[in-house]
Amino acid sequence: MTGTKTRILDTALDLFNRHGERNVTTNHIAEALGISPGNLYYHFRNKTAIVAALFQRYRQQIWEWLPPPKGALTWQDKMHYLQGILESMWQGRFLHRDLPHFLHQDPELRAEYTQFVQDGMERGLQIYQGLRASGLIEASDEDLRALMVNTWVLAMSWPGLTHGLNPAAAENETLDRALLRQGIYQIVCLEAPYLRGEALNHLDAMKAEFRVGDTTVNLLFTASGSHVGEASNG
Amino acid sequence: MTGTKTRILDTALDLFNRHGERNVTTNHIAEALGISPGNLYYHFRNKTAIVAALFQRYRQQIWEWLPPPKGALTWQDKMHYLQGILESMWQGRFLHRDLPHFLHQDPELRAEYTQFVQDGMERGLQIYQGLRASGLIEASDEDLRALMVNTWVLAMSWPGLTHGLNPAAAENETLDRALLRQGIYQIVCLEAPYLRGEALNHLDAMKAEFRVGDTTVNLLFTASGSHVGEASNG
DNA sequence: GGATTTTTAGAGTAATTACTCTAGAGGTCA
DNA sequence: TGACCTCTAGAGTAATTACTCTAAAAATCC
8 A cells, every 4th residue: 555645646646737736725635535634734744845746756757767878879769768758747747837836936946946957958968969979860069959948848838738728638538648649749840850860761650650630639720721810809 | 097907907917927927916916006906806807807808918919910921021021020929928928827727717718718829820820831932941831830839839838937947037127038039049949940041141140149148047058067966866 | 552653534723815895086968 | 066977995705725733543662
Protein backbone atom coordinates (compact mmCIF):
# COMPACT_ATOMS: atom_id res chain seq x y z
CA MET A 1 0.00 0.00 0.00
CA THR A 2 1.42 3.34 -1.07
CA GLY A 3 1.84 6.05 1.55
CA THR A 4 -0.80 8.67 2.16
CA LYS A 5 1.56 11.42 1.13
CA THR A 6 2.08 10.08 -2.36
CA ARG A 7 -1.58 9.24 -2.69
CA ILE A 8 -2.41 12.85 -1.92
CA LEU A 9 -0.04 13.95 -4.64
CA ASP A 10 -1.51 11.47 -7.10
CA THR A 11 -5.09 12.57 -6.65
CA ALA A 12 -4.13 16.23 -6.45
CA LEU A 13 -2.32 15.96 -9.76
CA ASP A 14 -5.24 14.18 -11.33
CA LEU A 15 -7.77 16.73 -10.11
CA PHE A 16 -5.56 19.67 -10.98
CA ASN A 17 -5.03 18.41 -14.49
CA ARG A 18 -8.70 17.69 -14.99
CA HIS A 19 -10.33 20.73 -13.46
CA GLY A 20 -7.56 23.26 -13.03
CA GLU A 21 -5.85 23.91 -9.73
CA ARG A 22 -8.00 26.94 -9.11
CA ASN A 23 -11.18 24.93 -9.11
CA VAL A 24 -9.83 22.23 -6.83
CA THR A 25 -9.90 22.94 -3.10
CA THR A 26 -7.88 21.06 -0.54
CA ASN A 27 -11.15 19.71 0.77
CA HIS A 28 -11.92 18.32 -2.67
CA ILE A 29 -8.63 16.48 -2.69
CA ALA A 30 -9.26 15.03 0.75
CA GLU A 31 -12.78 14.02 -0.16
CA ALA A 32 -11.71 12.39 -3.44
CA LEU A 33 -9.16 10.41 -1.48
CA GLY A 34 -11.55 9.52 1.30
CA ILE A 35 -9.44 11.13 4.01
CA SER A 36 -10.08 14.07 6.28
CA PRO A 37 -8.83 17.62 5.65
CA GLY A 38 -6.91 17.40 8.89
CA ASN A 39 -5.07 14.40 7.59
CA LEU A 40 -4.17 16.19 4.41
CA TYR A 41 -2.76 19.12 6.36
CA TYR A 42 -0.81 16.74 8.52
CA HIS A 43 1.17 15.79 5.44
CA PHE A 44 1.32 19.16 3.70
CA ARG A 45 1.67 22.50 5.41
CA ASN A 46 -0.45 24.23 2.80
CA LYS A 47 -1.67 24.08 -0.76
CA THR A 48 1.52 25.63 -2.07
CA ALA A 49 3.46 22.76 -0.55
CA ILE A 50 1.40 20.34 -2.61
CA VAL A 51 2.01 22.24 -5.80
CA ALA A 52 5.70 22.54 -5.00
CA ALA A 53 5.94 18.79 -4.37
CA LEU A 54 4.21 18.11 -7.67
CA PHE A 55 6.71 20.36 -9.37
CA GLN A 56 9.63 18.44 -7.85
CA ARG A 57 8.15 15.20 -9.05
CA TYR A 58 7.60 16.59 -12.49
CA ARG A 59 11.16 17.85 -12.73
CA GLN A 60 12.48 14.51 -11.60
CA GLN A 61 10.52 12.82 -14.35
CA ILE A 62 11.85 15.16 -17.01
CA TRP A 63 15.43 14.52 -15.97
CA GLU A 64 14.80 10.81 -16.23
CA TRP A 65 13.41 11.17 -19.74
CA LEU A 66 16.27 13.41 -20.80
CA PRO A 67 19.53 11.83 -19.75
CA PRO A 68 22.63 13.66 -21.00
CA PRO A 69 23.70 12.25 -24.36
CA LYS A 70 26.41 9.59 -24.29
CA GLY A 71 28.35 9.19 -27.50
CA ALA A 72 26.81 9.49 -30.93
CA LEU A 73 23.10 10.19 -31.12
CA THR A 74 20.71 8.57 -33.54
CA TRP A 75 17.43 9.81 -34.86
CA GLN A 76 15.73 7.20 -32.70
CA ASP A 77 17.37 8.75 -29.66
CA LYS A 78 15.93 12.07 -30.70
CA MET A 79 12.44 10.70 -31.04
CA HIS A 80 12.73 9.08 -27.67
CA TYR A 81 13.74 12.40 -26.16
CA LEU A 82 10.88 14.12 -27.90
CA GLN A 83 8.28 11.73 -26.68
CA GLY A 84 9.72 11.87 -23.20
CA ILE A 85 9.41 15.62 -23.03
CA LEU A 86 5.83 15.71 -24.11
CA GLU A 87 4.88 12.79 -21.94
CA SER A 88 6.22 14.64 -18.93
CA MET A 89 4.71 17.91 -20.00
CA TRP A 90 1.43 16.16 -20.28
CA GLN A 91 1.68 14.71 -16.80
CA GLY A 92 2.18 18.15 -15.36
CA ARG A 93 0.15 20.13 -17.81
CA PHE A 94 -1.70 21.95 -15.07
CA LEU A 95 1.61 23.32 -13.83
CA HIS A 96 2.19 25.50 -16.84
CA ARG A 97 -1.18 27.07 -16.35
CA ASP A 98 -1.24 27.48 -12.62
CA LEU A 99 2.35 27.50 -11.44
CA PRO A 100 2.90 31.18 -12.31
CA HIS A 101 0.46 32.13 -9.59
CA PHE A 102 2.52 30.32 -7.00
CA LEU A 103 5.78 31.57 -8.42
CA HIS A 104 4.41 35.02 -7.88
CA GLN A 105 4.02 34.53 -4.16
CA ASP A 106 6.73 32.04 -3.32
CA PRO A 107 10.22 33.38 -4.15
CA GLU A 108 11.85 30.11 -3.15
CA LEU A 109 9.76 28.10 -5.56
CA ARG A 110 10.41 30.73 -8.20
CA ALA A 111 14.15 30.36 -7.80
CA GLU A 112 13.84 26.62 -8.16
CA TYR A 113 11.72 26.99 -11.24
CA THR A 114 14.09 29.44 -12.88
CA GLN A 115 16.92 27.03 -12.25
CA PHE A 116 14.85 24.26 -13.72
CA VAL A 117 14.25 26.21 -16.90
CA GLN A 118 17.90 27.07 -17.27
CA ASP A 119 18.99 23.50 -16.63
CA GLY A 120 16.42 22.20 -19.06
CA MET A 121 17.59 24.60 -21.69
CA GLU A 122 21.17 23.56 -21.13
CA ARG A 123 20.37 19.89 -21.27
CA GLY A 124 18.33 20.33 -24.41
CA LEU A 125 21.15 22.22 -26.00
CA GLN A 126 23.53 19.38 -25.23
CA ILE A 127 21.18 17.04 -26.99
CA TYR A 128 20.91 19.24 -30.04
CA GLN A 129 24.67 19.58 -30.11
CA GLY A 130 24.93 15.82 -29.92
CA LEU A 131 22.68 15.53 -32.93
CA ARG A 132 24.77 18.07 -34.74
CA ALA A 133 27.93 16.15 -33.92
CA SER A 134 26.30 13.07 -35.42
CA GLY A 135 25.56 14.97 -38.61
CA LEU A 136 21.82 14.78 -38.17
CA ILE A 137 21.45 18.51 -37.72
CA GLU A 138 23.16 21.47 -39.31
CA ALA A 139 22.90 24.82 -37.59
CA SER A 140 25.00 27.59 -36.14
CA ASP A 141 25.36 27.89 -32.38
CA GLU A 142 23.04 30.83 -32.40
CA ASP A 143 20.41 29.06 -34.45
CA LEU A 144 20.63 26.08 -32.18
CA ARG A 145 19.98 28.23 -29.15
CA ALA A 146 17.01 29.91 -30.74
CA LEU A 147 15.69 26.52 -31.80
CA MET A 148 16.08 25.22 -28.28
CA VAL A 149 14.17 28.13 -26.81
CA ASN A 150 11.38 27.71 -29.32
CA THR A 151 11.18 23.99 -28.71
CA TRP A 152 10.99 24.61 -25.00
CA VAL A 153 8.29 27.23 -25.27
CA LEU A 154 6.26 25.07 -27.57
CA ALA A 155 6.53 22.00 -25.39
CA MET A 156 5.69 23.98 -22.29
CA SER A 157 2.70 25.74 -23.75
CA TRP A 158 1.15 23.20 -26.01
CA PRO A 159 -0.82 21.19 -23.45
CA GLY A 160 -2.12 24.30 -21.75
CA LEU A 161 -3.22 25.93 -24.98
CA THR A 162 -5.03 22.93 -26.37
CA HIS A 163 -6.57 22.21 -23.02
CA GLY A 164 -7.79 25.79 -22.81
CA LEU A 165 -9.44 25.51 -26.19
CA ASN A 166 -10.98 22.17 -25.44
CA PRO A 167 -11.46 21.47 -21.74
CA ALA A 168 -13.44 18.38 -22.64
CA ALA A 169 -10.16 16.78 -23.64
CA ALA A 170 -9.30 16.52 -19.97
CA GLU A 171 -12.03 13.91 -19.60
CA ASN A 172 -11.34 12.12 -22.84
CA GLU A 173 -8.14 10.12 -22.92
CA THR A 174 -8.33 9.47 -26.66
CA LEU A 175 -8.73 13.13 -27.51
CA ASP A 176 -5.93 13.92 -25.10
CA ARG A 177 -3.58 11.61 -26.90
CA ALA A 178 -4.47 13.02 -30.29
CA LEU A 179 -3.68 16.54 -29.13
CA LEU A 180 -0.43 15.28 -27.70
CA ARG A 181 0.51 13.78 -31.03
CA GLN A 182 -0.17 17.04 -32.75
CA GLY A 183 2.20 18.71 -30.31
CA ILE A 184 4.94 16.31 -31.30
CA TYR A 185 4.18 17.02 -34.93
CA GLN A 186 4.64 20.75 -34.33
CA ILE A 187 8.03 20.21 -32.78
CA VAL A 188 9.10 17.96 -35.62
CA CYS A 189 8.16 20.74 -38.05
CA LEU A 190 10.10 23.19 -35.92
CA GLU A 191 13.26 21.15 -36.30
CA ALA A 192 12.68 20.04 -39.88
CA PRO A 193 14.62 22.83 -41.64
CA TYR A 194 17.77 21.92 -39.75
CA LEU A 195 17.72 18.21 -40.34
CA ARG A 196 20.38 16.55 -42.49
CA GLY A 197 21.55 13.13 -43.56
CA GLU A 198 19.69 10.15 -42.25
CA ALA A 199 17.36 12.34 -40.28
CA LEU A 200 15.92 13.61 -43.54
CA ASN A 201 15.09 10.08 -44.62
CA HIS A 202 12.98 9.57 -41.54
CA LEU A 203 11.39 13.00 -41.60
CA ASP A 204 8.45 12.24 -43.86
CA ALA A 205 7.63 9.09 -41.97
CA MET A 206 7.74 10.97 -38.69
CA LYS A 207 5.54 13.73 -39.98
CA ALA A 208 3.09 11.21 -41.31
CA GLU A 209 3.05 9.36 -38.02
CA PHE A 210 2.24 12.38 -35.92
CA ARG A 211 0.20 14.44 -38.33
CA VAL A 212 -3.35 14.78 -37.10
CA GLY A 213 -5.82 15.08 -39.91
CA ASP A 214 -8.94 14.51 -37.87
CA THR A 215 -11.07 17.63 -37.98
CA THR A 216 -12.79 16.77 -34.73
CA VAL A 217 -9.43 17.16 -33.09
CA ASN A 218 -8.10 20.13 -34.98
CA LEU A 219 -9.09 23.14 -32.96
CA LEU A 220 -6.71 25.54 -34.57
CA PHE A 221 -8.05 25.63 -38.07
CA THR A 222 -11.66 25.87 -39.16
CA ALA A 223 -12.88 22.85 -41.05
CA SER A 224 -14.59 24.95 -43.73
CA GLY A 225 -11.65 27.09 -44.52
CA SER A 226 -11.02 30.63 -45.34
CA HIS A 227 -13.36 33.30 -44.05
CA VAL A 228 -12.23 35.50 -41.20
CA GLY A 229 -14.45 37.19 -38.66
CA GLU A 230 -15.17 40.85 -39.25
CA ALA A 231 -12.31 42.91 -38.03
CA SER A 232 -13.76 46.30 -37.30
CA ASN A 233 -17.22 46.28 -35.82
CA GLY A 234 -17.81 46.87 -32.16
CA MET B 1 -13.22 62.91 -19.52
CA THR B 2 -13.38 59.25 -20.43
CA GLY B 3 -16.31 57.19 -19.28
CA THR B 4 -16.23 55.22 -16.08
CA LYS B 5 -16.72 51.98 -17.94
CA THR B 6 -13.56 52.34 -20.00
CA ARG B 7 -11.64 53.62 -16.99
CA ILE B 8 -12.60 50.48 -15.14
CA LEU B 9 -11.28 48.40 -18.01
CA ASP B 10 -8.08 50.42 -18.16
CA THR B 11 -7.21 50.00 -14.51
CA ALA B 12 -8.38 46.41 -14.45
CA LEU B 13 -6.08 45.60 -17.36
CA ASP B 14 -3.20 47.37 -15.69
CA LEU B 15 -3.69 45.61 -12.38
CA PHE B 16 -4.28 42.23 -13.99
CA ASN B 17 -1.12 42.53 -16.04
CA ARG B 18 0.92 43.65 -13.10
CA HIS B 19 -0.28 41.34 -10.35
CA GLY B 20 -2.18 38.61 -12.11
CA GLU B 21 -5.94 38.51 -12.30
CA ARG B 22 -6.12 36.08 -9.44
CA ASN B 23 -4.53 38.51 -7.04
CA VAL B 24 -6.71 41.42 -8.06
CA THR B 25 -10.16 41.62 -6.48
CA THR B 26 -12.98 43.73 -7.81
CA ASN B 27 -12.62 45.82 -4.68
CA HIS B 28 -8.99 46.45 -5.56
CA ILE B 29 -9.99 47.73 -8.95
CA ALA B 30 -12.60 50.04 -7.48
CA GLU B 31 -10.18 51.30 -4.88
CA ALA B 32 -7.42 51.93 -7.39
CA LEU B 33 -9.90 53.91 -9.44
CA GLY B 34 -11.29 55.78 -6.47
CA ILE B 35 -14.82 54.58 -7.03
CA SER B 36 -17.11 52.40 -4.96
CA PRO B 37 -17.62 48.65 -5.49
CA GLY B 38 -21.27 49.38 -6.10
CA ASN B 39 -20.35 51.66 -8.93
CA LEU B 40 -18.15 49.05 -10.49
CA TYR B 41 -20.94 46.51 -10.37
CA TYR B 42 -23.29 49.03 -11.90
CA HIS B 43 -21.13 48.88 -15.02
CA PHE B 44 -20.18 45.20 -14.99
CA ARG B 45 -22.38 42.36 -13.92
CA ASN B 46 -19.46 40.40 -12.54
CA LYS B 47 -15.74 39.86 -12.78
CA THR B 48 -16.10 37.57 -15.76
CA ALA B 49 -17.79 40.40 -17.65
CA ILE B 50 -14.72 42.55 -17.09
CA VAL B 51 -12.40 39.84 -18.35
CA ALA B 52 -14.66 39.21 -21.32
CA ALA B 53 -14.71 42.91 -22.19
CA LEU B 54 -10.95 43.04 -21.98
CA PHE B 55 -10.78 40.09 -24.31
CA GLN B 56 -13.02 41.85 -26.85
CA ARG B 57 -10.82 44.90 -26.73
CA TYR B 58 -7.74 42.81 -27.14
CA ARG B 59 -9.15 41.00 -30.14
CA GLN B 60 -10.16 44.27 -31.71
CA GLN B 61 -6.64 45.54 -31.32
CA ILE B 62 -5.16 42.48 -32.93
CA TRP B 63 -7.42 42.78 -35.94
CA GLU B 64 -6.35 46.38 -36.35
CA TRP B 65 -2.70 45.42 -36.26
CA LEU B 66 -3.24 42.56 -38.68
CA PRO B 67 -5.28 43.84 -41.62
CA PRO B 68 -5.69 41.32 -44.44
CA PRO B 69 -2.87 41.72 -46.96
CA LYS B 70 -3.61 43.87 -49.99
CA GLY B 71 -1.44 43.22 -53.01
CA ALA B 72 2.23 42.38 -52.79
CA LEU B 73 3.78 42.21 -49.36
CA THR B 74 7.17 43.59 -48.47
CA TRP B 75 9.52 42.62 -45.73
CA GLN B 76 8.64 45.86 -43.99
CA ASP B 77 5.00 44.84 -44.00
CA LYS B 78 6.00 41.62 -42.33
CA MET B 79 7.94 43.39 -39.61
CA HIS B 80 5.01 45.67 -39.01
CA TYR B 81 2.75 42.69 -38.60
CA LEU B 82 5.21 41.07 -36.26
CA GLN B 83 5.55 44.04 -34.01
CA GLY B 84 1.81 44.51 -34.01
CA ILE B 85 1.20 41.00 -32.81
CA LEU B 86 3.60 41.19 -29.94
CA GLU B 87 2.47 44.66 -28.97
CA SER B 88 -1.07 43.39 -28.67
CA MET B 89 -0.01 40.23 -26.93
CA TRP B 90 1.83 42.35 -24.48
CA GLN B 91 -1.16 44.51 -23.78
CA GLY B 92 -3.20 41.49 -22.93
CA ARG B 93 -0.50 39.31 -21.52
CA PHE B 94 -2.52 38.48 -18.42
CA LEU B 95 -5.16 36.94 -20.64
CA HIS B 96 -3.02 34.06 -21.74
CA ARG B 97 -2.37 33.19 -18.16
CA ASP B 98 -5.77 33.68 -16.66
CA LEU B 99 -8.28 33.40 -19.46
CA PRO B 100 -8.29 29.56 -19.42
CA HIS B 101 -9.90 29.68 -16.01
CA PHE B 102 -12.80 31.72 -17.34
CA LEU B 103 -13.02 29.67 -20.51
CA HIS B 104 -13.49 26.70 -18.28
CA GLN B 105 -16.62 28.10 -16.67
CA ASP B 106 -18.09 30.28 -19.40
CA PRO B 107 -18.93 28.27 -22.53
CA GLU B 108 -19.98 31.39 -24.41
CA LEU B 109 -16.65 33.07 -23.88
CA ARG B 110 -14.95 29.83 -24.81
CA ALA B 111 -16.76 29.71 -28.12
CA GLU B 112 -15.72 33.27 -28.84
CA TYR B 113 -12.15 32.50 -27.96
CA THR B 114 -12.01 29.40 -30.11
CA GLN B 115 -13.36 31.41 -33.00
CA PHE B 116 -10.75 34.06 -32.33
CA VAL B 117 -7.95 31.52 -32.47
CA GLN B 118 -9.23 30.06 -35.70
CA ASP B 119 -9.68 33.46 -37.28
CA GLY B 120 -6.26 34.57 -36.16
CA MET B 121 -4.72 31.44 -37.59
CA GLU B 122 -6.50 32.01 -40.88
CA ARG B 123 -5.49 35.63 -41.06
CA GLY B 124 -1.90 34.80 -40.25
CA LEU B 125 -1.91 32.16 -42.93
CA GLN B 126 -3.11 34.71 -45.48
CA ILE B 127 -0.21 36.91 -44.53
CA TYR B 128 2.30 34.11 -44.87
CA GLN B 129 0.79 33.21 -48.21
CA GLY B 130 1.11 36.83 -49.26
CA LEU B 131 4.76 36.75 -48.38
CA ARG B 132 5.17 33.56 -50.34
CA ALA B 133 3.44 35.13 -53.33
CA SER B 134 5.93 37.98 -53.11
CA GLY B 135 8.80 35.51 -53.18
CA LEU B 136 9.95 36.38 -49.68
CA ILE B 137 9.13 32.96 -48.32
CA GLU B 138 9.42 29.48 -49.74
CA ALA B 139 7.45 26.72 -48.11
CA SER B 140 4.86 24.07 -48.84
CA ASP B 141 1.28 24.60 -47.73
CA GLU B 142 1.79 22.11 -44.97
CA ASP B 143 4.98 23.74 -43.75
CA LEU B 144 3.29 27.11 -43.81
CA ARG B 145 0.48 25.83 -41.63
CA ALA B 146 2.86 24.31 -39.15
CA LEU B 147 4.87 27.52 -39.12
CA MET B 148 1.74 29.54 -38.50
CA VAL B 149 0.74 27.37 -35.57
CA ASN B 150 4.18 27.62 -34.06
CA THR B 151 4.29 31.37 -34.51
CA TRP B 152 0.93 31.67 -32.86
CA VAL B 153 1.85 29.50 -29.91
CA LEU B 154 5.09 31.35 -29.41
CA ALA B 155 3.48 34.76 -29.57
CA MET B 156 0.72 33.69 -27.23
CA SER B 157 2.97 32.13 -24.67
CA TRP B 158 6.02 34.30 -24.68
CA PRO B 159 4.81 37.11 -22.43
CA GLY B 160 3.34 34.72 -19.92
CA LEU B 161 6.45 32.58 -19.72
CA THR B 162 8.88 35.42 -19.27
CA HIS B 163 6.59 37.12 -16.86
CA GLY B 164 6.35 33.93 -14.84
CA LEU B 165 10.10 33.67 -14.65
CA ASN B 166 10.56 37.29 -13.77
CA PRO B 167 7.52 38.91 -12.15
CA ALA B 168 9.61 41.97 -11.43
CA ALA B 169 9.43 42.75 -15.12
CA ALA B 170 5.81 43.74 -14.64
CA GLU B 171 6.99 46.74 -12.64
CA ASN B 172 9.92 47.58 -14.87
CA GLU B 173 8.99 49.00 -18.25
CA THR B 174 12.56 48.77 -19.58
CA LEU B 175 12.91 45.12 -18.67
CA ASP B 176 9.48 44.49 -20.13
CA ARG B 177 10.54 45.94 -23.44
CA ALA B 178 13.72 43.92 -23.53
CA LEU B 179 11.82 40.71 -23.00
CA LEU B 180 9.41 41.74 -25.72
CA ARG B 181 12.28 42.25 -28.12
CA GLN B 182 13.57 38.82 -27.35
CA GLY B 183 10.16 37.44 -28.21
CA ILE B 184 10.33 39.08 -31.61
CA TYR B 185 13.80 37.67 -32.07
CA GLN B 186 12.51 34.19 -31.40
CA ILE B 187 9.81 34.54 -34.02
CA VAL B 188 12.30 35.85 -36.54
CA CYS B 189 14.43 32.77 -35.93
CA LEU B 190 11.35 30.62 -36.34
CA GLU B 191 10.75 32.00 -39.82
CA ALA B 192 14.37 32.32 -40.85
CA PRO B 193 14.75 28.94 -42.58
CA TYR B 194 11.93 29.76 -44.95
CA LEU B 195 13.04 33.23 -46.00
CA ARG B 196 14.17 33.90 -49.57
CA GLY B 197 15.20 36.75 -51.80
CA GLU B 198 15.20 40.21 -50.34
CA ALA B 199 14.06 38.92 -46.99
CA LEU B 200 17.37 37.15 -46.61
CA ASN B 201 19.23 40.43 -47.07
CA HIS B 202 17.37 41.94 -44.16
CA LEU B 203 17.56 38.89 -41.95
CA ASP B 204 20.89 39.52 -40.30
CA ALA B 205 20.02 43.12 -39.59
CA MET B 206 16.73 42.08 -38.07
CA LYS B 207 18.34 39.45 -35.92
CA ALA B 208 20.92 41.95 -34.77
CA GLU B 209 18.24 44.48 -33.96
CA PHE B 210 16.20 42.19 -31.78
CA ARG B 211 18.86 39.95 -30.33
CA VAL B 212 19.14 40.47 -26.61
CA GLY B 213 22.62 39.86 -25.31
CA ASP B 214 22.13 41.38 -21.90
CA THR B 215 22.61 38.72 -19.26
CA THR B 216 20.47 40.58 -16.75
CA VAL B 217 17.59 40.06 -19.11
CA ASN B 218 18.30 36.58 -20.31
CA LEU B 219 16.42 34.29 -17.98
CA LEU B 220 16.55 31.25 -20.15
CA PHE B 221 20.23 30.55 -20.21
CA THR B 222 22.64 30.61 -17.31
CA ALA B 223 25.33 33.23 -17.59
CA SER B 224 28.10 30.87 -16.54
CA GLY B 225 27.29 28.16 -18.97
CA SER B 226 27.24 24.47 -19.00
CA HIS B 227 26.61 22.55 -15.82
CA VAL B 228 23.23 20.98 -15.25
CA GLY B 229 21.58 20.27 -11.92
CA GLU B 230 21.90 16.73 -10.63
CA ALA B 231 19.29 14.61 -12.27
CA SER B 232 18.73 11.74 -9.93
CA ASN B 233 18.76 12.67 -6.29
CA GLY B 234 15.55 13.23 -4.36
C1' DG C 1 1.04 -5.13 27.36
C1' DG C 2 1.89 -0.57 28.48
C1' DA C 3 4.16 3.72 26.75
C1' DT C 4 5.14 6.59 23.03
C1' DT C 5 4.91 8.26 18.53
C1' DT C 6 2.66 8.56 14.16
C1' DT C 7 -1.37 9.06 11.69
C1' DT C 8 -6.18 10.06 11.20
C1' DA C 9 -10.90 12.10 11.89
C1' DG C 10 -13.94 15.79 11.69
C1' DA C 11 -15.93 19.71 13.52
C1' DG C 12 -14.91 24.35 13.42
C1' DT C 13 -13.00 29.13 12.24
C1' DA C 14 -11.07 33.27 10.48
C1' DA C 15 -10.47 35.61 6.50
C1' DT C 16 -11.27 36.58 1.97
C1' DT C 17 -14.15 38.12 -1.78
C1' DA C 18 -17.52 38.46 -5.25
C1' DC C 19 -21.53 40.63 -5.22
C1' DT C 20 -26.14 43.19 -3.32
C1' DC C 21 -29.07 46.76 -1.69
C1' DT C 22 -30.67 51.09 -0.48
C1' DA C 23 -30.32 55.67 -0.69
C1' DG C 24 -28.87 59.69 -2.63
C1' DA C 25 -26.24 62.96 -5.83
C1' DG C 26 -26.03 65.01 -10.37
C1' DG C 27 -27.55 65.94 -14.74
C1' DT C 28 -31.40 66.75 -18.22
C1' DC C 29 -35.68 68.10 -20.17
C1' DA C 30 -40.43 69.92 -19.78
C1' DT D 1 -39.24 73.81 -10.28
C1' DG D 2 -40.09 69.21 -10.46
C1' DA D 3 -40.04 64.73 -12.55
C1' DC D 4 -37.05 61.38 -14.36
C1' DC D 5 -33.08 58.94 -15.43
C1' DT D 6 -28.19 57.88 -14.99
C1' DC D 7 -24.62 57.25 -12.09
C1' DT D 8 -22.37 56.75 -7.55
C1' DA D 9 -21.52 55.68 -2.59
C1' DG D 10 -20.70 52.51 0.88
C1' DA D 11 -22.17 49.52 4.27
C1' DG D 12 -23.26 44.89 4.35
C1' DT D 13 -23.70 39.72 3.31
C1' DA D 14 -23.54 35.06 1.91
C1' DA D 15 -20.56 31.78 0.51
C1' DT D 16 -16.33 29.89 -0.22
C1' DT D 17 -11.99 28.00 1.39
C1' DA D 18 -7.55 27.43 3.24
C1' DC D 19 -6.31 26.01 7.39
C1' DT D 20 -6.59 24.74 12.83
C1' DC D 21 -7.43 22.13 16.90
C1' DT D 22 -8.49 18.39 19.82
C1' DA D 23 -8.94 13.89 20.53
C1' DA D 24 -8.81 9.26 19.28
C1' DA D 25 -7.22 5.30 16.49
C1' DA D 26 -3.22 2.79 14.78
C1' DA D 27 1.23 1.58 14.60
C1' DT D 28 5.76 1.02 16.90
C1' DC D 29 8.86 0.11 20.45
C1' DC D 30 10.50 -1.75 24.86
